[in-house]
Amino acid sequence: MENIKLSICIPTYNRAEYLDLTLETITCQSVFTKSNDIEIVISDNCSSDHTEEIARKYIKDFGNKIVYFKNEENLADKNFELVLSRGRGLYLKLNNDTLTHTSNTLNCILQDVYANIESRNELFYLNQGLDKSKSILCNNLDEFINKAAYFGGWIGSFGIWKEDFDKMKEFSRYAKLLLTQTDVLYRLISNKGRIYVNNEMIFLSQDSKIKHKGGYDLITIFLDNHSFILNEYVEKNQISTTTYKKLTSKLLLIFLRKYLVMAAVDPDKYRFKSNSPFSRIIKFYNPRYLLLFRFFTLYYTYLIFSYLKKAGKWILPIKKKVIK
Template sequence: MTSPILSIVIPTFNRASYLKQTLENLRRELPTVAAGTVEIIVSDNASPDDTPTVVSAAVADGLSIRSIRNAENIGSDANIAQVFNMAKAPYVLILGDDDVLVAGTLSFLISTLQKETYGVVCLKSYGYDSDLLAEHPGGHGKSLVFEDSGDFIAAIGAYITLISACVINKGLLGDIDARQFCGGNLVQVHLVLKAALSARQNLFYTGYAVACKRNNSGGYDFSKVFVEELGRILDSYVADGLPRSGIRKFERRMMFGYYPYYLLRQRQNQTAGLNDTYGRFSTRFGNRPLFWIWLAPILKLPRPLSLLWGSLTVAVGRSLSGDFRRGLTFLQKQFLR
């Protein structure tokens, strides 16, 4: 029997309809790779909806799934860690229950992982609202191989935080227990960093390979997790070989092309905590001119001006960070709807 090369592990809670779509997509893609090369695991975090029925139906339709259902909700971090620990293959993709692999991605992954050894293979993603095929940005990608872990982390930017974007070489991590990283909503970042720093090379595929349901998560403070906690995690890996220059490049990319959108959303929605957000950003980035020029105006200008400036920074930041199509799409949605 063929040993699996890739474990696709899916932590899920109370999103049966999205999980159904994700599993149906995997059932369509599995015939594109050799039998036995992929294992699928679902960890149901005590969902009160039809999740058990969805999993059972997928199995009845011929999809081989190892599944576990928690007796009670153990939290998203612990559920992610649990299902990662269950994986038997050398490579693991933690796939969000509302995310879908674009057609051809699975065969690309298996082919790539069979040819070379990588610490992390990062896949570019895109957000969609209703039709993942019609909303695909298009274009073609290429595989970029990095031998410098700092350059790799800087290149993938925010994708380090997206569970569905990073295939992790678990084989390089020994008998690691992912539960040790629970508590900050970024279990996957620790795993990506450890694998990337342990490998001779890492790969970033620049084609849009993962479709992610847009604005479908929450329950956390954005700046606390993606500025304060993420910064703390990055700093903690300097002792393990992550160069500070790589962290600076990574954070410059985040400030320019990632953070503007979420700050703009906060101003658009007029959500509370603006002062806390400003405090966390200024504490981490206050000594960098880019923060004051690019981000601070979104937080501090009068709302009409901040929305205008924020829209500009999102469009320009995405376009000049290699996401021209997403930048153009954003402009169309903001001003041509």
């Protein structure tokens, strides 16, 4: 295949069933089947399940439009760099192995590639994030952080022009922080200035089907590690202190509240390794007492509501049986 415009790059590990549905939602789109503009690149982190069998099934149907590699060992987040390096397209798009595509999304991404092919503006997929505004062009990192907030850490939002990838030094320098794509994204915006933020609904996550979602240290990654990266740009005056405070507020009141509630209500489904999360939150946000008060008020309100909602689902079937 020549003149590939878009490489959908999927790093994966032991998620064969999820990968199967992800591939199905990509390969069913007519722009994939009827043109040679798009390829799928799968980089398997030495899975022990039937991931390879799933990949081979699609390769049988679509030939060299899909390429599969199995690493000799689990490279963890360094697999992001590896899968992107294996892409041949003009634009390299990361895609979670649990991230499905809505209809006609490949056309949407291709249109963004063509529209920015001359300017080489960075592209970012907010996927109807914190607000419902239209897609916009941000002119600097501060403006982008105000728009995207903590979504800069989402793998599915990230992509990079191949020529930028080839020039990027130390791509995986923060792989141990589990925010490789975030670090690279901020460096790209810092250097280029402009980034096109697409706010259409492009992807759907298979979160509802994933058992034991999480497994990582939520507090360390999103408070300590993300703040470590952000502070580099605060010190350079590329992110204002006001913007940084707004981001950390949203992180606490929206993101952390949501996932800590879900982990408390449904621990068999959502698991995070954070030790003493609330004392660590208090330490990080101290002395912003009003913000902490709002967080705990919202947290316990949502916690009580979630428990009542869960109890209602348990009681309703019993009530129906009694009525019968």
